[in-house]
Amino acid sequence: MVGTLWPYSLLMVPVPVFIYAILFQFARKSIRQFQQLDSVSRSPIQSLYSEALSGIVSVRAFASEQRYEALLATYLDVNSAAVLTFNTSSRWLGVRVELLAALASGLVGLGCWLLREEISAGLVGLCFIWTTNLATSLGFNCIFSSQAEAVFTSVERMAEYASDVPCEGAHQGLDTWQMSPGTRKEVGEGPMPPKARKADMTDVPLLIFERVSLRYQPGLPLALDSVSLRVAASERVAVVGRTGSGKSTLAAALFRLCPLETGSVLMNGIDLGSLPLDMARKSIGIITQDPVIFSGTAQYNLDPFNEFEEVDCAEALSQAQLADTVTLQSQIEQAGSNLSIGERQLLCLARALLRKPELLVCDEATSSVDAATDARVQACLRAAASKGTALLTIAHRLATIADYDKVLVLQAGKPLELGSPAALLQDPSSAFSLLVDSLGPHEAGSVRSAAKAARSRLSL
Template structure:
């Protein structure tokens, strides 16, 4: 029985066909959706969600708040004790030396307590932020893995890379220290205000207006900086996307000497990003000037009230002025950190942005699990099947109904956009039907779990998917098969000799570079065919599997399919018509409907039929195309003549 992870490589392959199979989406304009950008204040639920990710029951955040408050409170107590010592305001029995030792001991004890609280605060902060980062990153990754394939067709890769790189980096490195600094500064500010008000109660009169001024300045700064940061984050996605696209098409860019244009576009994207980043730095300087002015006012008022209206000793007066001086820096830093906190929470906001996106069907439905040997016959039956990509679009498949026999070879033909790949995607439930039924061996596949479905079907896509690693890890990523079975599959697809003589002579442990760049396209396709062989499914789907390879490899693949998959139901989506001429029946699609469905011979007997028209078009291409392309067209004509010369199925019957 296939493992629960068997369909991983198949799903990656399927995703590559979505854009090719959804031409109707382009009627709405751009296939790619605009990136969302939140507006206004960061919601309270995001703060609570981030703190909850620190640990259960808000235990770590609570311990952090208590230790931060205790640390700063003890520091103020230590300063107060120092002022008492300086004014000799605390007398104990004994001589002066003994009294000084008491002062020193108490001062040292308070300092040790503050140090321990600070150490515990730092440890809790590290544990909490690391745990939150891991949890939110895992949550994002799990969500992305469960999103439907159509989501990735509308989201550029750079947008997702931005979430997993820049936003994750901000959450890992910047957000934790920012939370810690803000709460520590808040505790320090409260402690300083308490000290000043204790020494000079008149300062309470100034606390409210000064707090209002601080709040108004902070509010103006946060409103602008928050939106600038969001714009900056959104502006980074096109940079990642452009870099990713350039890297994938680097050979083409260099071949057409377009490196300068691509570099200029990259520079333009960087300039667009800087239009958001530079005003953010200017806003930061704007805030600094105003906070310094308010801080000077606080120090002046404290000194004035202490000297004129509050008769206290020199030690307490010095403590009040010192607290005011330190509070200037504390308040400046706290306002900055509160703004930075909200700005950096933008990273959490973007990471959690996809939480509300709809997911695919569950991987397993317990009461709809198929038998362990399913599918045993490979009979596929569709009834009145309607499929569309979005609710606002017209159906792509319209009333499709057909049934295959056991181990029947079905070719699927039609012009671009007729629904060939959509039919395959419906079989894998990449897109869900809006009406109709689809069964395999009597089991309704629309009700079963996706893992149970996809792991039982073999797929060889047009664009072969090869992972960086080894031959072994590509053939058997979950360590399910023996070496003998892998070598047997490689021999059946005529790859064994190539692997044995591969670089380094390591056999199955030979290294495959990223994207399989050290293999030819044909070899990568044969490797995908070997995967399908090892799966042992009774249903094989070939999605234009030979459209990008040379004729020799094409013939090799066709011969392998005819022999190795003789007992399997094979659905072949055809780009080269000669590859389906040997099929038992051919399904011709037109505008999402089945136009013709019969044996190749019967279809070719109808000169007015759609399949005959497709064959004639392919044959005419030999007059205007290159030799290699003309050879393919000639093959179509030759195969058509051969099929017409064959006896009918009734004539072949004993």
């Protein structure tokens, strides 16, 4: 409108707009990086608060209040420096935006004075009003655009995690599976999991480790070195060894957490490495040392994808001996903080039993629970084995596996011995016998007695 009434005013617009653009491009990168520093330095504060609240009893018991206060002060200083820098940079931009607005008004005033003979007082006032509005709009656009871009660092990080961070392919191995002889399916049909064991497969072991070798990273020593193992249907097999012997690495190889260097893992005669990753893992149940509990109802923890009927979930709770203390609608807090450690582990056991897996892996599942809960877990596992579930147990307490069918002893990733507990204990120089003796006379005697009793029951 002003340009129509007074065309000379259009000559004064490009200069402030050009300077605004240069200023915005200069400031936006710095403000975004300062916002990232603020976000990164705020994370330790939130983690410290969470740790202190969840472990407040331990903090007070060990008189660690001053230590946490000192850590909090350090983290706050670092975050305050980032926040101060971010706010200062925003004000730096704001001051220069306001100076540009004053410059634009000054240029309009100068033009009006030079052309005072040609324009009226009303047009001068209109020029000042629109110049002020234009400067204000450009200033707000410059400031808030840079701040909006800074806030979008959270979206940027989410996009990075979603697309740029290397991850396992959910359908890794699908092409190999579909092209394998005897397993090719018609188009439109999904590949069948290895869970369906046929009646004519009685002579085929349920699980086979065939000379499996694995290392976590190139250049590191082998974590597993030519390990071979066969697990029959309904068989209970324990894996024992000292710390660092490769027990948990065996489970990592089974679930394809790391690629195998040599060898293969077969289930029901099917190479798990040729299956889609999600299918290979769904065919096996696992109970880990650290129970994974979600916030929500007990039924949601048992069946987060709503795949089973309510009666099946209730039966799983009953099998895990939790029905008397936990109902399906019981509210479970984050990480199961309102449950005891034993109840958390039993809930994870119920989750595994609900799926009725042919193979259940127990990775030191009872290493952090009391003896009473350990006994309950072992009773549930024996009941599951009697119904056809094979057990692969990474054992911490040797007394719990004395009645197992087989024991594999690992040392530095290499298999030392494989046999029944009673047979291995007959040789005082065997690696398993030495492990049992290291427990002390009383507990070693209990393990030997349990192994003998188990062999006597089998011979009847």
